[in-house]
Amino acid sequence: MKLVSLRGRLLAAVIVAQLLLAAGLVWAGTAFTHRQLRLAFDAALNGRAAAIAALVRYPETGPGLRFDTTRVPPPVRPQEPPLYLIRSGATPVAGSIPSAIALPAPGAAAHYWNFSYRGVPYRGLVLSHLPVLDTEEHMSLPLPRLTVYYAAPTSALEQQTVAAGVAIAAVSLVLLALTCWYAAWRIRRELEPLDELAQQAAAISPQHWSFTPPARAVVAEVQPLIAALERMLERLQAAHRQQLTFLADTAHHLKTPVAIVKSTQQTLLQRPRAESEYRAAAEATLQDTERLELLLQRMLRLARLDAEQDGQPAARCAAASAEVGATLQGALERARPLAQAHEIELRSRGLDSAAAVGAEAEDLEQAWVNLLENAILHSPRGAAVELACTVTNGRGPVVTVRDHGAGIPAEQMPFLFARFHRGPESQGFGLGLAIARAVVEAAGGTIRAESSAEGTVLRVQLPVAEAPK
Structure with missing residues (x-):
């Protein structure tokens, strides 16, 4: 029968539980970080769209609107530039967004949408009914309203999310290693009383019946085992005493008929005797032998019953x-x-x-x-x-x-x-x-x-x- 280590089982259970906890922590931490980064990204997106809309001016003379391109900030990543489009009604004012990108319909509130352009993920924002942050006295009412489409790449956001997940996973693995080391040390220390208990039980012999469980082993989980060992020890002591008593009584009861038979034979050998005396001695010896045989039969029967009862x-x-x-x-x-x-x-x-x-x-x-x-x-x-x-x-x-x-x-x-x-x-x-x-x-x-x-x-x-x- 293959032995299974209790320490190994307990340590494996701790490791599995810690792995599940670490996985849950990584997932929850990554999801929370991604959500917070997304909220910050959306806030920045809103600010950039408003800043782009603030660059729209009225011309000094004539109708229409003009856009101050000199104040547009350069892209952080030239290979992934932001995309924007400003409209006044249906008339484009500034910027351009490729026609391959489906633009959502403007609404009363800000609207976000996600798309991919040239293999790069983008997130866009639509702001509607924005006023022109410039006033001219010669402009006739009603004043025009702006619709701004502004989109920025989210690859940096995804990279930050992955980096946060890796950092959380690394910290979780370090904590897992420390936890496993502590669990292994603690499990070994807590199971030491069982080893001491086994040593105490192994020391029991017919010459040494003492069994004193170590104080550290007297805990709720081990107490049933200690009680079972003590009850077993009591039964073994009783069986051992019964066996010794049985052997002593057997020797005592066998001694008398054997002594009688021996005494009879010794008496016969002391001097020549008549045939009647020999016959009487033989009959007495036969009676003693029959009595001895009866005793042996009863003892054998009792021993057989004990063996059967101890078996099955x-x-x-x-x-x-x-x-x-x-x-x-x-x-x-x-x-x-x-x-x-x-x-x-x-x-x-x-x-x-x-x-x-x-x-x-x-x-x-x-x-x-x-x-x-x-x-x-x-x-x-x-x-x-x-x-x-x-x-x-x-x-x-x-x-x-x-x-x-x-x-x-x-x-x-x-x-x-x-x-x-x-x-x-x-x-x-x-x-x-x-x-x-x-x-x-x-x-x-x-x-x-x-x-x-x-x-x-x-x-x-x-x-x-x-x-x-």
């Missing part, structure tokens, strides 16, 4: 399916010899249920056997143990195992399903109820106990298995 229990339960009624009937028959040996009456109800749950049939039957054996061993002779199964609409089956013993002391209830936990009068290994709980929870169910002086009830709630797709 949902997929496993979906693939497995067992009928509750069939497993209950099988468990009842397996527990019957133990019940007869202890003179316990087994009662059953509702064992013909066809409800299916997501569990292995063998595991589920063993769970029922463990619950029944526990109830039988803690019931007085002549008592009854009841096994019942009820199914309600919309819910899974509920299995109850009820005994009529002395009940469970309140201080023992929290440890009832703990591994290797045995009550004061228990003779088992302390794994039966733990295996039952592991099987039930692997199937997605729950198990709980209710105890009083009149007996104990173990109640199991199981969900109905999903139909295969």
Whole structure:
């Protein structure tokens, strides 16, 4: 899997945002500069047109108008001269504009228009009804009015606009470079607590469970990660303690039968013995070996259930399916010899249920056997143990195992399903109820106990298995 740098992503996001901001700034700055230059150009155009109109005079004698060409300012760029035309009514007074250029009709207000002449862009202005700024007493009324067409090239305006855009873009790029440098430095500095957090997490081991997040990492965005790491660490510590306890209890429970077998063999070897003594010792050794085998089988079953539950229990339960009624009937028959040996009456109800749950049939039957054996061993002779199964609409089956013993002391209830936990009068290994709980929870169910002086009830709630797709 290709690793992607978070720093790179954040820096790329900053760069993209700054580029968009710079582009918007260049566009807005260029547009504003162009507008201001255009307004200044139009104001200058208006002034030049008025100045050209002021050069029109009345003649000293005779009718008509004359134009003082000596006062016309020279063009700034001879290759792009301004164009003007002055009319009095329909009569030209001064200047000329090529006929190829379409002139707009004069109006009451100033009118601007744009055109191109010889490949050069121009902007023109029409001023109408201008008076002649000269008075002669011999002129008869009404006095003539002037119409002025004046156009100037806009290439300089466009060049100034481009220059302003380039300047704004250059400044934006400099600011972009500074911003990116600061963003890279700041992002690296802000992500340093994550590196420290990773170092703290990497230092966790079975010999060192301490996890202290750095103060700089305790921020709102990182707090969920820190909380998740702390919860995971707690679960790992609990699992590690449970594993150590399991190993210690296993060694303790294996030690006793092995020691008994060893002691028996050592006693046999001390002196020659009769055949009956050898047979009795062999039978005792066989019983101890069977007890050791039973312990190992239960431990292996419990380890397998733990491994399956730590893997993918949902997929496993979906693939497995067992009928509750069939497993209950099988468990009842397996527990019957133990019940007869202890003179316990087994009662059953509702064992013909066809409800299916997501569990292995063998595991589920063993769970029922463990619950029944526990109830039988803690019931007085002549008592009854009841096994019942009820199914309600919309819910899974509920299995109850009820005994009529002395009940469970309140201080023992929290440890009832703990591994290797045995009550004061228990003779088992302390794994039966733990295996039952592991099987039930692997199937997605729950198990709980209710105890009083009149007996104990173990109640199991199981969900109905999903139909295969």
